[in-house]
Amino acid sequence: MSETARAVQATAPVERRAAAIEAALEAQGWKAGEGIAEATRKVEEEWLPANGARLVAKAWCDPDFKRRLLADGRAAALELGFEFPRHHRHLVVLENTPAVHNVICCTLCSCTAFTIIGLPPDWYKDLEYRARVVRESRTVLKEMGLELPPEVEIRVWDTTADTRYVVLPMQPPGTIGWPEERLAGIVTRDSMIGVARL
Amino acid sequence: MDGIHDLGGRQGFGPVRHAPDAPAFHAAWEKRINALYGLAVRRGVFNMDEYRHAIERMEPRHYLSASYYERTLTSLATLCVEKGVVTREELERRAEGAFPLALPAAAGRTNVVTRPRLAVGDRVRVRDDHVPGHVRMPAYIRGKRGVVVGVSPAYPFPDAHAHGVAAEDERTCDVRFSSIELWPDAAEPAMVHAGVFESYLERDGSDGR
Numbered sequence: 001m002s003e004t005a006r007a008v009q010a011t012a013p014v015e016r017r018a019a020a021i022e023a024a025l026e027a028q029g030w031k032a033g034e035g036i037a038e039a040t041r042k043v044e045e046e047w048l049p050a051n052g053a054r055l056v057a058k059a060w061c062d063p064d065f066k067r068r069l070l071a072d073g074r075a076a077a078l079e080l081g082f083e084f085p086r087h088h089r090h091l092v093v094l095e096n097t098p099a100v101h102n103v104i105c106c107t108l109c110s111c112t113a114f115t116i117i118g119l120p121p122d123w124y125k126d127l128e129y130r131a132r133v134v135r136e137s138r139t140v141l142k143e144m145g146l147e148l149p150p151e152v153e154i155r156v157w158d159t160t161a162d163t164r165y166v167v168l169p170m171q172p173p174g175t176i177g178w179p180e181e182r183l184a185g186i187v188t189r190d191s192m193i194g195v196a197r198l
Numbered sequence: 199m200d201g202i203h204d205l206g207g208r209q210g211f212g213p214v215r216h217a218p219d220a221p222a223f224h225a226a227w228e229k230r231i232n233a234l235y236g237l238a239v240r241r242g243v244f245n246m247d248e249y250r251h252a253i254e255r256m257e258p259r260h261y262l263s264a265s266y267y268e269r270t271l272t273s274l275a276t277l278c279v280e281k282g283v284v285t286r287e288e289l290e291r292r293a294e295g296a297f298p299l300a301l302p303a304a305a306g307r308t309n310v311v312t313r314p315r316l317a318v319g320d321r322v323r324v325r326d327d328h329v330p331g332h333v334r335m336p337a338y339i340r341g342k343r344g345v346v347v348g349v350s351p352a353y354p355f356p357d358a359h360a361h362g363v364a365a366e367d368e369r370t371c372d373v374r375f376s377s378i379e380l381w382p383d384a385a386e387p388a389m390v391h392a393g394v395f396e397s398y399l400e401r402d403g404s405d406g407r
Contacts, residue, residue, distance in 0.1 A: 009290075009295060009296045010295050010296060011295055011296045011297075011298055012290070012293035012294055012295030012296060012297060013295070014227070014265075014268050014271065015225070015227050016293045016294060016295065017271060017275070017289070017293045017295075017297050018227040018228075018230060018231050018271055019227070019292070019293070020288075020289050020290075020292035020293035020297065021231075021234065021271065021274060021275045021278065021284070021289060022230060022231075022234060023292055024278075024284040024288050024289055024292060025234065025238075025278070025283070025284070028283060028284065030237065030241070032234060032237065035233055035234065035236070035237035035240075036229070036230050036233040036234065036237075038233070039229075039232065039233030039236055039237070040229055040233060043222070043229065043232070087246050087353070089350070089351045089353065090350045090351055092348060092372065107204070107205050107206030107207075107336050107338075108203060108204060108205075108206075108250075108254075108334065108336055109203065109250055109253065110266060118222070119222035119223075119232075120222060121217075121220035121221065121222060122215075122220050122221060122222065122224070122266070123214050123215055123216045123217070123220050125266040126214065126215060126266075127205055127211055127262070128211040128212060128213065128214045128215070129214045130205040130206065131205040131206065131207065131208040131209075131211045132211055132214070134206045134207055134338065134377070134380075134390050135206070135207045135209075135338075135377065135380075135381055135384075135385045135386070136385065136386045137377075137386060137388045138386045138387075138388070139386060140214060143213050143214060143216075144214055144216045145216075153388075153389065154386075154387075154388040154389070155374075155388065155389045155390075155391065156377075156388055156389070156390045156391065157372075157391045158206060158336065158390065158391065158392045158393070159393065160334050160335070160336055160392045160393045160394065161334055161350065161353065161356075161370040161392075161393030161394065161395060162350070162353045162370070162393070163348070163350045163370060163372065163393045188218070190218060195216070196218075
């Protein structure tokens with residue numbers, strides 16, 4: 001097709017474009033269906049925020065584990081049997097304190113430690129969050145429902161390389177002494193991204 | 199490249215459309231495309247840097263109007279066409295309409311020979327480099343001063359890896375910048391960190407080294 005002809009032809013709807021590439025790859029002998037089934041299973045059953053929640057709850061209950069988690073997040077996550085894609089060689093765990101609040105983003109694309117905190121939510125990938133959170137973090141957090149006291153230092157972490165970050169939220173005072181499993185139940189994806197406190 | 203994808207610090211955007219239980223996917227085709235691009239990476243058709251760069255090469259108006267997974271779809275299709283796995287004609291015949299792809303890549307580059315070997319605590323300045331191909335240095339840190347607070351294992355150098363150029367793996371530094379250094383008198387106070395390859399950095403001369 002010439003460029004002129006292409007210019008006048010209407011763009012196919014995105015669903016048809018998606019079906020077209022899938023069918024074309026299938027025709028090349030790719031086992032697309034199997035790949036899709038396997039990835040869907042991982043997304044729905046394995047790469048869940050519950051993984052990160054277990055890390056957080058264990059860190060709250062076990063000071064030695066917390067030390068290891070802060071020193072080498074990847075090694076600590078592997079202890080619990082979690083996996084990482086090949087290009088995630090490093091996981092940095094960012095500890096929130098009464099004086100410091102951490103929040104993660106990816107201004108260039110949408111990188112996250114998805115095997116630990118789940119695939120990123122839609123708003124994390126939207127232009128608004130990517131553009132604004134590095135420059136007006138306090139306002140963005142407030143708009144998202146987290147109003148931090150003015151004396152709290154905000155640390156924004158832009159995932160511009162292959163290092164992955166996860167926030168270790170503060171344990172709510174009313175939950176001291178809870179069993180680990182119950183604690184894991186209160187840790188949200190948003191709190192590990194850093195747009196919420198617990 | 200100074201592309202439209204490089205959004206950090208851009209002004210004029212409205213509120214984040216946030217919901218506590220926001221989904222990652224909105225349609226079944228999005229899950230399928232996300233899986234297919236992962237399959238393509240595992241099959242060695244392209245690597246993650248080529249994948250990211252093909253998204254960055256999307257025509258700017260297309261990039262801004264496309265959903266996240268439409269960008270994934272466009273990158274996957276572009277690279278499959280560029281690598282000779284499928285033809286654009288086949289895709290358009292099957293889609294029964296035009297199938298916009300990303301625009302061609304500029305040349306890549308290899309590591310900076312004089313790059314410093316850095317450690318936590320080192321004061322650095324981001325080089326004032328303008329790279330036409332893939333680069334993982336957001337424009338908002340270009341030329342800015344900060345402090346190294348972390349160092350990663352070595353990774354493929356994206357400026358080369360996205361273009362099939364030979365290069366040594368490089369470490370990245372987590373560099374801490376003050377938002378006031380990044381946008382003088384035009385940002386809310388915060389510490390902003392980026393993961394920065396050593397080729398993008400030089401020592402900040404003011405510390406005497």
